[in-house]
Amino acid sequence: MTAPEHDKALVGAYVLGVLSPEENTAAEAHLDSCPECRRELDELRMLHDELGEVPPEAFLDGPPDGGDLLLQRTLREVRGISSRQRVWGGSLAAAGLVAVVALSVGAGVFVGNQTASGPGNGVAAPTASPLPPGTKHASNVDATTGAHLAATVIPANNGWVKLQVQAGDIAPGQRCKLFVTSKAGKQEQFGGWLVGANATPGKSITLDGTALMSINDVASVSVVNDQGQVLVNTPV
Amino acid sequence: MGIAERWSRRGGRSAGDEALIRSLYEEHGRSLLAYATRLTGDRAAAEDVVQETLVRAWKHADDMVNNKGSVRGWLLTVARNIITDRARARAVRPTEVAETPTTPPIQRDHAQGVVDSMAVLSALNTLSAEHRDVLVEIYYRGKSVTEAASTLGLPPGTVKSRSHYALKALRTAMAEQPAEVTR
Numbered sequence: 001m002t003a004p005e006h007d008k009a010l011v012g013a014y015v016l017g018v019l020s021p022e023e024n025t026a027a028e029a030h031l032d033s034c035p036e037c038r039r040e041l042d043e044l045r046m047l048h049d050e051l052g053e054v055p056p057e058a059f060l061d062g063p064p065d066g067g068d069l070l071l072q073r074t075l076r077e078v079r080g081i082s083s084r085q086r087v088w089g090g091s092l093a094a095a096g097l098v099a100v101v102a103l104s105v106g107a108g109v110f111v112g113n114q115t116a117s118g119p120g121n122g123v124a125a126p127t128a129s130p131l132p133p134g135t136k137h138a139s140n141v142d143a144t145t146g147a148h149l150a151a152t153v154i155p156a157n158n159g160w161v162k163l164q165v166q167a168g169d170i171a172p173g174q175r176c177k178l179f180v181t182s183k184a185g186k187q188e189q190f191g192g193w194l195v196g197a198n199a200t201p202g203k204s205i206t207l208d209g210t211a212l213m214s215i216n217d218v219a220s221v222s223v224v225n226d227q228g229q230v231l232v233n234t235p236v
Numbered sequence: 237m238g239i240a241e242r243w244s245r246r247g248g249r250s251a252g253d254e255a256l257i258r259s260l261y262e263e264h265g266r267s268l269l270a271y272a273t274r275l276t277g278d279r280a281a282a283e284d285v286v287q288e289t290l291v292r293a294w295k296h297a298d299d300m301v302n303n304k305g306s307v308r309g310w311l312l313t314v315a316r317n318i319i320t321d322r323a324r325a326r327a328v329r330p331t332e333v334a335e336t337p338t339t340p341p342i343q344r345d346h347a348q349g350v351v352d353s354m355a356v357l358s359a360l361n362t363l364s365a366e367h368r369d370v371l372v373e374i375y376y377r378g379k380s381v382t383e384a385a386s387t388l389g390l391p392p393g394t395v396k397s398r399s400h401y402a403l404k405a406l407r408t409a410m411a412e413q414p415a416e417v418t419r
């Protein structure tokens with residue numbers, strides 16, 4: 001057998017250990033004779049080691065098995081702390097965060113400087129499960145600021161709504177808050193993020209949140225900066 | 237709505253607090269508990285760790301949300317730090333000194349420094365779904381090419397080549413990660 005062909009695309013698979021024994025032998029024979037592939041191998045091997053820093057549990061989704069006793073316990077602790085500390089220090093009070101978080105797929109939300117990455121790879125794929133009946137979609141582009149906002153409002157239990165928001169074209173460096181406004185004019189914040197200093201036009205971020213508002217009461221969703229300026233608002 | 241609303245009036249921000257904790261629990265609870273259970277080897281201890289992690293997330297929600305990495309990475313790192321601290325405390329402290337539950341022994345809440353240690357996870361989150369899925373199946377779920385091919389609905393040859401390009405994309409993503417959090 002002559003030296004196997006040069007196929008750099010197999011180096012990654014070799015590093016990951018997914019080649020068949022025959023392919024493995026062939027790849028090793030080739031690596032012996034090809035400095036270019038060896039260089040590739042060294043780089044990818046380092047990366048492979050870094051993959052090991054992420055625990056495999058990072059790719060599990062959903063609540064724990066076995067009911068929500070743990071959740072109830074945690075809520076009790078937080079209520080206890082809340083009632084002891086009437087005055088709030090720290091960032092949470094300032095932010096007045098209602099809820100944030102949670103991409104439906106993969107390993108959580110990527111916020112903050114996310115706008116620095118490309119539209120095709122910055123945000124994970126949307127959730128695969130079908131949206132429940134009653135879900136509303138809305139979007140708008142603000143004529144003045146140029147910011148765009150797309151919101152999906154999903155009915156949830158006990159008078160809550162889930163909100164999935166995509167926003168973009170917001171001037172860099174701004175602290176943004178997401179608000180949902182009821183028909184009666186009541187506002188609830190349901191998330192926030194910081195637009196990266198190097199944010200590129202055309203890139204957007206995706207955030208999920210929840211708010212204590214019945215879906216029938218939802219009038220609009222908006223992005224507001226920390227000066228109180230409405231950057232974009234979309235009626236729902 | 238009743239209970240939460242009453243909370244809201246009485247406690248100021250409590251309805252929002254509950255929403256935050258609930259949504260973290262529903263999204264990340266399984267991941268956190270599985271991770272803590274593996275590290276502690278003890279389900280009850282792991283539940284305590286998850287509880288403390290969620291409480292810290294609630295106290296430091298702003299940091300968590302505004303850090304450049306993923307919320308999942310932030311939570312897992314906090315859980316790991318709590319486990320490390322507890323192990324250290326057990327090793328160092330004389331047994332007769334009990335911790336009073338109301339005064340946390342360690343004020344350092346690891347709100348900072350959490351960001352970078354999960355850089356790989358953040359980078360993975362920036363990959364396309366195709367690239368991330370193949371790495372998750374093969375590396376983190378330990379699937380063979382054949383198994384991954386059938387899970388992902390791809391020919392085995394594509395799984396192999398895609399795993400290579402996924403690694404390359406990850407390398408690019410790691411290189412592009414900002415070194416510092418923008419305030």
Ligand SMILES: [Zn+2]
Nearest residue numbers: 006007034037
């Ligand atoms: Zn070669």
